[in-house]
Amino acid sequence: MKQKTTILFAIVVLLISSTVVTAQTKMGYIRIDDIVSRLPVIEQIKKDIQSYQTDSLGSTLTNLIADYKYKDSVFNKGDTSRMTTNVKEQYRKELAQLSYQIQNWDALAGNAVQAKQQQLLAPHYTKVYNMLKQVAKENGYTWVFNTDVLLVAPESDDLSLLVAKKMGISLQAPPNTSPPK
Numbered sequence: 481m482k483q484k485t486t487i488l489f490a491i492v493v494l495l496i497s498s499t500v501v502t503a504q505t506k507m508g509y510i511r512i513d514d515i516v517s518r519l520p521v522i523e524q525i526k527k528d529i530q531s532y533q534t535d536s537l538g539s540t541l542t543n544l545i546a547d548y549k550y551k552d553s554v555f556n557k558g559d560t561s562r563m564t565t566n567v568k569e570q571y572r573k574e575l576a577q578l579s580y581q582i583q584n585w586d587a588l589a590g591n592a593v594q595a596k597q598q599q600l601l602a603p604h605y606t607k608v609y610n611m612l613k614q615v616a617k618e619n620g621y622t623w624v625f626n627t628d629v630l631l632v633a634p635e636s637d638d639l640s641l642l643v644a645k646k647m648g649i650s651l652q653a654p655p656n657t658s659p660p661k
Contacts (some may be wrong), residue, residue: 612643
């Protein structure tokens with residue numbers, strides 16, 4: 481009898497706990513990039529990135545080329561008989577490094593721009609994320625996904641509009657993303 485009571489108690493506990501877990505789970509999703517792209521500060525960030533590309537990176541390439549030409553002329557066209565072996569080796573290394581940087585400038589500059597962009601956008605993503613946590617808590621959402629991981633989702637669980645409204649920005653409803661027929 482004691483064994484039957486224990487089994488019955490275990491079944492009741494499992495049923496109650498599964499009902500509680502199911503009742504507490506509410507999932508939603510958000511389009512974070514859409515919200516960040518509509519923030520008023522984004523236009524200034526775009527200008528800052530453009531300025532960074534023009535002023536900082538543009539002059540860096542010019543300086544690299546000028547430095548390469550100077551060191552190349554000193555090393556290859558000058559009188560190197562007075563240079564010590566260590567100095568010649570140092571020039572070779574510097575010329576190789578400069579040559580690599582010039583040849584791979586597009587990739588290096590692209591990485592630098594991407595790093596600058598991430599640096600400037602990080603606080604704004606954090607701001608949206610914090611607002612999302614607040615909206616999710618207020619509306620009882622326990623799980624929130626970015627739309628990048630969803631293939632199908634009900635419109636009613638899109639928290640993008642709620643977060644955008646709370647942040648005081650206008651965000652249009654998502655475009656129809658149904659697959660072509």
